[in-house]
Amino acid sequence: MITWFFCQFLEYKKIDETSSIYLCELILRDDHLNSKVESNRCIQDIYNMNINLIPTICPYCGCGCGLNLVNVNGKIKGVEPWKRNPINEGKLCPKGNFSYEFVNHEERLKTPLIKENGQFREASWDETLNEIVRRLQTIRDEDPDLIAFLSSARCTNEDNYVLQKFARAVIGTNNIDNCAALCHGPTVSGLNLTFGSGAMTNSIGDIEKANCIFIIGSNPLEQHPLIGRRILKARANGAKIIVADPRYTPTAKHADLFLPLIPGTDVALINSIMHVILRDGLEDQDFIKKRTMDFEKLKNIVKNYSPDSVEHIIGVPAADIEKTALTYGESEKSSIIYCLGITEHIMGMDNVMSLANLTMLTGNIGREGTGLNPLRGQNNVQGVCDMGALPFLYPGYKKYVLDSVRADTECEWDCDPLNFLPGLQMVEILEAAYDGRMKAMYIMGENPVFSEPETLKVKESLMNLETLIVQDIFLTETAAIADFVLPATSWAEKNGTFTNTERRVQRVRKAADPPGLAMEDWRIFCQIARVMGSSKLFTYQSEEDIFHEIRRNTPQYAGITYQRLEADGLQWPCPDVEHPGTPILHGEKFATSHGLGVFKPIELRGLPETPDDDYPLILSTGRIIFHYHNSNMTGKSKILDNEISNSFVELNPYDALKLDLSTQETVKIKTRHGEIETKVKITSKIAPGIIFLPIHFLDGKPNLLTNSKVLDPSTKMPELKALPARIEKI
Numbered sequence: 001m002i003t004w005f006f007c008q009f010l011e012y013k014k015i016d017e018t019s020s021i022y023l024c025e026l027i028l029r030d031d032h033l034n035s036k037v038e039s040n041r042c043i044q045d046i047y048n049m050n051i052n053l054i055p056t057i058c059p060y061c062g063c064g065c066g067l068n069l070v071n072v073n074g075k076i077k078g079v080e081p082w083k084r085n086p087i088n089e090g091k092l093c094p095k096g097n098f099s100y101e102f103v104n105h106e107e108r109l110k111t112p113l114i115k116e117n118g119q120f121r122e123a124s125w126d127e128t129l130n131e132i133v134r135r136l137q138t139i140r141d142e143d144p145d146l147i148a149f150l151s152s153a154r155c156t157n158e159d160n161y162v163l164q165k166f167a168r169a170v171i172g173t174n175n176i177d178n179c180a181a182l183c184h185g186p187t188v189s190g191l192n193l194t195f196g197s198g199a200m201t202n203s204i205g206d207i208e209k210a211n212c213i214f215i216i217g218s219n220p221l222e223q224h225p226l227i228g229r230r231i232l233k234a235r236a237n238g239a240k241i242i243v244a245d246p247r248y249t250p251t252a253k254h255a256d257l258f259l260p261l262i263p264g265t266d267v268a269l270i271n272s273i274m275h276v277i278l279r280d281g282l283e284d285q286d287f288i289k290k291r292t293m294d295f296e297k298l299k300n301i302v303k304n305y306s307p308d309s310v311e312h313i314i315g316v317p318a319a320d321i322e323k324t325a326l327t328y329g330e331s332e333k334s335s336i337i338y339c340l341g342i343t344e345h346i347m348g349m350d351n352v353m354s355l356a357n358l359t360m361l362t363g364n365i366g367r368e369g370t371g372l373n374p375l376r377g378q379n380n381v382q383g384v385c386d387m388g389a390l391p392f393l394y395p396g397y398k399k400y401v402l403d404s405v406r407a408d409t410e411c412e413w414d415c416d417p418l419n420f421l422p423g424l425q426m427v428e429i430l431e432a433a434y435d436g437r438m439k440a441m442y443i444m445g446e447n448p449v450f451s452e453p454e455t456l457k458v459k460e461s462l463m464n465l466e467t468l469i470v471q472d473i474f475l476t477e478t479a480a481i482a483d484f485v486l487p488a489t490s491w492a493e494k495n496g497t498f499t500n501t502e503r504r505v506q507r508v509r510k511a512a513d514p515p516g517l518a519m520e521d522w523r524i525f526c527q528i529a530r531v532m533g534s535s536k537l538f539t540y541q542s543e544e545d546i547f548h549e550i551r552r553n554t555p556q557y558a559g560i561t562y563q564r565l566e567a568d569g570l571q572w573p574c575p576d577v578e579h580p581g582t583p584i585l586h587g588e589k590f591a592t593s594h595g596l597g598v599f600k601p602i603e604l605r606g607l608p609e610t611p612d613d614d615y616p617l618i619l620s621t622g623r624i625i626f627h628y629h630n631s632n633m634t635g636k637s638k639i640l641d642n643e644i645s646n647s648f649v650e651l652n653p654y655d656a657l658k659l660d661l662s663t664q665e666t667v668k669i670k671t672r673h674g675e676i677e678t679k680v681k682i683t684s685k686i687a688p689g690i691i692f693l694p695i696h697f698l699d700g701k702p703n704l705l706t707n708s709k710v711l712d713p714s715t716k717m718p719e720l721k722a723l724p725a726r727i728e729k730i
C-alpha cells in the first residue's frame with residue numbers, strides 16, 4: 001500500500017524544517033512513486049485477505065483528491081492511489097495518505113451523550129432525541145429565531161442540504177451558517193459584486209496551461225499540495241511564477257520572483273501593478289470595452305499608486321513591482337491564485353475586488369490558463385454554500401427574500417409558509433448567545449471554540465445557551481461544553497457527494513461500517529424530524545434520494561446524477577443531463593445581471609490595529625502541511641503527529657537577537673486581546689517584525705489572541721492575519 005511506501009521511503013525523521021518542501025517535491029516524482037508502490041506490495045498477503053478498494057474523496061482540503069480506501073476483512077487499513085482521478089492522478093499529500101488513520105481511532109464518538117450535573121453519560125438514541133426534541137419544540141414555540149444552526153464544510157452535500165431544510169422547514173429559522181464566513185466570505189461577496197459569482201473561475205488542470213501564475217496570500221505547496229503540483233508542472237512547462245507573501249514559504253521557494261510584502265498592504269501592491277500596466281499600455285482595451293463597466297473610475301484611483309510612491313508602504317522594491325506588472329501584463333495567459341492571506345483581513349473584500357480589477361484590466365478571464373482562482377479551504381466548503389447552508393440564501397444561492405422563491409420552495413418541500421426574516425451570520429449568532437438573545441444552538445461538524453476569534457468569549461457565549469447540541473466524530477473543545485453530543489459517521493463510513501474548489505461534484509463512497517451507534521448526519525436530522533412529527537418532509541431512503549431533491553432545488557446541479565458522477569465527477573453549472581459541466585466560468589459574459597464585469601476602484605485602508613511600542617510585532621496565524629485545523633484528525637495519525645505535534649512561533653533571527661531568544665525557548669505571545677505560551681523557532685524565512693503561529697496545536701491556541709469585536713461591516717470577517725503582538729521571555 002502507498003502507506004507502506006511512505007513509511008519506508010520518506011524517512012520522515014531525517015527531514016528537517018524543509019520537510020514539507022521535500023515531501024511536496026516527492027509528490028511530483030509520480031511515476032517513480034507509483035512503480036515503487038507496485039513493487040513493494042506483498043502479493044501473498046493480499047491473496048489471503050478479503051480486500052476491497054473503495055474509490056472516494058479525501059476528507060481534508062478543497063483540492064478534492066480521489067483515493068481508494070482499502071478495506072481488509074471489514075476494517076479500513078489504508079489508502080491506495082486512484083490514478084485516473086482528474087485532480088490528483090494517483091498522487092496524494094501526506095494528509096491524504098494517512099487520512100484513514102483517525103477513522104478507527106478509539107476516541108471516536110460511539111454513542112449519544114447527555115450531560116447531567118456537569119458530567120456526560122451515555123444514552124440511547126431514543127432517549128437523547130426525545131429530550132432534544134422536547135427542548136427544541138419549547139423554544140421553537142416561543143420564537144424559532146431563538147434557535148441557530150452551524151452546518152459543516154466537512155460533511156457531504158446531502159448532509160448539509162438536509163440540515164438547512166430541517167432548520168427552515170421544521171424549526172422555521174434562517175439562522176444557519178458555516179465556516180465559509182471565516183474563510184472565503186470576502187471572496188463570495190467581492191466576486192459577486194465584480195463578476196456576479198463567487199467561485200474559482202478556472203480548473204485545477206487548467207493551471208498547467210498558464211504562462212504566468214501570480215500567487216498572492218496563498219501557500220498551495222503546503223495547504224493545497226495537489227494544486228501545488230500543478231503549479232510546479234506549469235513551471236516545468238516554462239510558466240513564470242510570482243509569489244507575494246510576507247513569508248518565504250515552500251511555495252515561494254519555487255517562484256521566479258518573490259514579493260515579501262508587509263501584511264495588509266495587498267491593495268497598494270495590486271493598484272501599483274495596475275498603474276504600471278496602464279502606464280505601459282498593457283491593458284486589454286477590447287476586453288475592457290466589450291465586457292466591463294466603470295473602467296474610468298478605476299483609472300482615476302490607480303494613477304496615484306506609482307511603484308516609487310508605494311514601495312515603502314508595501315515593503316517591496318519598486319523594480320519588483322514593475323517586473324510583476326510586466327510579466328503578468330505581457331503573458332498571453334496569466335492566472336491568479338489566492339487564499340487566506342487575501343481574505344482573512346478586515347479589508348479582505350477590498351483585496352478580492354482589487355484582484356478582480358487586475359484580471360479584467362488585462363482580459364485574463366474566461367479563457368484557458370487564466371482566471372481568478374480562490375482556493376477554497378475545506379473538502380466541501382463549496383458544497384455547503386451551494387446547498388444554501390447560509391443565512392441569506394437558499395440552495396443554489398436563491399434569494400429567499402423574493403416571495404416567488406419562497407413560494408416555489410414551499411411547494412417543492414410541501415411545507416408550511418417559510419420564514420422570510422434574514423438569518424444571523426456565525427459571529428452574530430455567537431454575539432446573540434453572549435447577550436442572551438439566542439437560546440439553542442445545533443452544531444454539526446464545526447468547532448467554534450477553537451476556530452472562531454476570541455476563544456474565551458466564544459466559550460462563554462455557548463455556555464450561555466439553554467441548550468447546545470453538538471454532532472461530531474470526536475469530543476472536540478466545543479462538544480465538551482455541549483448538553484448533548486451526537487455521534488456521526490465519518491467520511492469513510494458515508495455515501496454522498498463533495499464539491500471541491502473547482503466546483504467539481506464527486507462521489508463519496510462508504511467503505512466500512514461506523515463505530516458503535518454512530519449514524520449518518522442526514523439520518524440524524526430525519527430521525528429528529530420524525531420525533532417532531534415532520535417525517536413527511538424527510539422520506540429519503542438513501543443519499544441518492546436526497547441528491548434528486550438537491551437537483552430540483554439547485555439549478556447549478558440540475559444535470560448532475562450519481563450515474564454521471566461515476567467517472568470523473570462534473571463541474572457546475574451543469575443545467576441539464578446532456579450538459580458536460582463547466583470547467584471555465586465567464587467565457588462569453590459575466591454572471592452579473594447585465595453580463596458585464598464591474599470595476600471597483602479601491603483605496604488602501606490601514607489595518608484596524610497598528611503596532612506600537614507595547615505591541616511592536618505583527619502576528620500572522622496560518623497552517624503547515626502535516627496538520628489540519630486543531631489536528632483532531634491529523635493528530636490521530638502517528639506518522640503525521642510524529643512529524644510535529646507542538647505549538648511554535650516563527651520569528652526572524654534579527655528579532656530573536658533583539659529579544660535575546662533562542663530556539664525552543666518557551667515564551668509568551670501577547671496581543672491586546674489575550675496571551676498564549678509557545679516555543680521559539682528562529683528562521684530567516686520570515687521578515688523582521690513579523691511572527692507566524694500555526695493554528696493547529698492545543699498547547700498554543702491561536703484564537704486566544706484574536707479579536708471578535710472589530711469586523712468588516714459587510715462580510716463580518718475578523719482580522720486573523722495581522723495583529724499587533726509582543727513576545728515576552730518567561
Ligand SMILES: Nc1nc2c(c(=O)[nH]1)N[C@H]1C(S)=C(S)[C@@H](COP(=O)(O)OP(=O)(O)OC[C@H]3O[C@@H](n4cnc5c(=O)[nH]c(N)nc54)[C@H](O)[C@@H]3O)O[C@H]1N2
Pocket residue numbers: 061062095183216217218219220222223224244245246247249261262263264265266339340341342376377378620621622623624625626627628629721722
Ligand atoms: N495542511 C493544511 N492544509 C489546509 C488546511 C489546514 O489546516 N492544514 N486548511 C484548509 C483551509 S480551511 C483553508 S481556508 C486553506 C488555507 O490555505 P492558505 O490560505 O494557503 O493558508 P494560510 O497558511 O492560512 O495562509 C496563507 C498565506 O497567507 C500569507 N499571508 C498572511 N498575511 C498576508 C497578507 O497580508 N498578504 C499576503 N499576500 N499574504 C499574507 C501567510 O504568510 C501564508 O503563507 O487551507 C486548506 N488546507
Ligand SMILES: Nc1nc2c(c(=O)[nH]1)N[C@H]1C(S)=C(S)[C@@H](COP(=O)(O)OP(=O)(O)OC[C@H]3O[C@@H](n4cnc5c(=O)[nH]c(N)nc54)[C@H](O)[C@@H]3O)O[C@H]1N2
Pocket residue numbers: 152153154155179180182183340344377378444445446447448450451452453471472473474476488489490491521621622628629630632695702703706720
Ligand atoms: N486564528 C485563526 N483562526 C482561524 C483560521 C486562521 O487562519 N487563523 N482559519 C479559519 C478557517 S479558514 C476555517 S475553514 C475555520 C475552520 O473551523 P472549523 O470548521 O470549526 O474547523 P474544523 O476543525 O475543520 O471543524 C470541523 C469539525 O467537523 C468534525 N467532522 C469531521 N467530519 C465529520 C462528519 O462527517 N460529520 C460530523 N458531524 N462532523 C465531522 C471534525 O471532527 C471537526 O471537529 O477556522 C478558522 N479559524
Ligand code: SF4
Pocket residue numbers: 058059060061062063064065088091092093094095096097223224225226227
Ligand atoms: S491535497 Fe488536499 S485533498 Fe489532496 S490529498 Fe492532500 S489534503 Fe487531501
Ligand SMILES: [Mo]
Pocket residue numbers: 182183184377378
Ligand atoms: Mo478555511
